Amino acid sequence: MRRLIFPILMGLVGCAVLVSLGVWQVQRLHWKQGVLDAIEARISGTPEALPTGDVTDPTVQDSLRYTPVRAEGMIDAGEIHVLTTVKDEGPGFRLIVPFETGGRRILADLGYISEEAKEAARSAMPATIEGNLHWPQEADRWTPAPDLEANIWFARDVPAMAAHLNTEPLLIIARQIEGGPPTLPQPVTTSGIPNDHLSYAATWFGLALIWAIMSLYLIRRTLTEERRRI
Known part of the structure; x- marks a missing residue:
C-alpha cells in the first residue's frame, strides 16, 4: 500500500494548486468587472468643461481618462x-x-x-x-x-x-x-478592454478535473497491480 502514497499525494497537491488558481481567476474576474463598471459609470457621467493646466504628464492623463x-x-x-x-x-x-x-x-x-x-x-x-x-x-x-x-x-x-x-x-x-461634417461617431466604450478571467478560470478548473481523473486512474492501476501480487 505504500505505493499508493505517491499518486494520492500528487493527486491531492496537483488538484489543490489548480483549483486555487481557478478560484484566484474568479476573484480577478469580479475585480475586473468592478473596474469596468466604474469606467462605464464615468464614461456616461454628466459632461464637464475641459480641464485646465498641463496635460502632458502621464499621471494627469490617467486621472482624466474617460x-x-x-x-x-x-x-x-x-x-x-x-x-x-x-x-x-x-x-x-x-x-x-x-x-x-x-x-x-x-x-x-x-x-x-x-x-x-x-x-x-x-x-x-x-x-x-x-x-x-x-x-x-x-x-x-x-x-x-x-x-x-x-x-x-x-x-x-x-x-x-x-x-x-x-x-x-x-x-x-x-x-x-x-x-460639423457628416460622420458616424465612434464613442469610447469598455468593449476594447480585455476581461478574459472567466476563460482562464475555466481552463484551470478543467485542468484540475483532468488531473483528478489521471490521478484516479493511476491509483486504480496501482491497486490492481497490488492485488495481482497478493
Missing part, C-alpha cells in the same frame, strides 16, 4: 485619417481634426468616414462636441509609420497627432456632435 466633456468651438482646417473598420459599414477612417475652443486648440475624433468620403472637401465650421477625453494606446513598435503623403495613419497616437496638427495633446472622442 472624463465626459462638452465643448463649443470651431473645427479648423487640417485632418488626420486613421485607418479603421466598422461593423456593417466596412473599412474607412477615423476623422481627427483640430478643434479650437475657449482660446485653446485641441484634438477631436469625430468618428467614422467611409473610404469614398476621405477626399471630400471639408471646411472650417462651428460645432459643439460632447464626448470623452482619452489617450488611446494603440501604437507600438510594430505599428507602421503614418503615410503623411496619403494622409493614412495606422493608430491614434495622441502626441504624434498633436504635433502634426499643432494642438495640445488632448483628445475628445465624440459621442454627439452638433454641427
Whole structure:
C-alpha cells in the first residue's frame, strides 16, 4: 500500500494548486468587472468643461481618462485619417481634426468616414462636441509609420497627432456632435478592454478535473497491480 502514497499525494497537491488558481481567476474576474463598471459609470457621467493646466504628464492623463466633456468651438482646417473598420459599414477612417475652443486648440475624433468620403472637401465650421477625453494606446513598435503623403495613419497616437496638427495633446472622442461634417461617431466604450478571467478560470478548473481523473486512474492501476501480487 505504500505505493499508493505517491499518486494520492500528487493527486491531492496537483488538484489543490489548480483549483486555487481557478478560484484566484474568479476573484480577478469580479475585480475586473468592478473596474469596468466604474469606467462605464464615468464614461456616461454628466459632461464637464475641459480641464485646465498641463496635460502632458502621464499621471494627469490617467486621472482624466474617460472624463465626459462638452465643448463649443470651431473645427479648423487640417485632418488626420486613421485607418479603421466598422461593423456593417466596412473599412474607412477615423476623422481627427483640430478643434479650437475657449482660446485653446485641441484634438477631436469625430468618428467614422467611409473610404469614398476621405477626399471630400471639408471646411472650417462651428460645432459643439460632447464626448470623452482619452489617450488611446494603440501604437507600438510594430505599428507602421503614418503615410503623411496619403494622409493614412495606422493608430491614434495622441502626441504624434498633436504635433502634426499643432494642438495640445488632448483628445475628445465624440459621442454627439452638433454641427460639423457628416460622420458616424465612434464613442469610447469598455468593449476594447480585455476581461478574459472567466476563460482562464475555466481552463484551470478543467485542468484540475483532468488531473483528478489521471490521478484516479493511476491509483486504480496501482491497486490492481497490488492485488495481482497478493
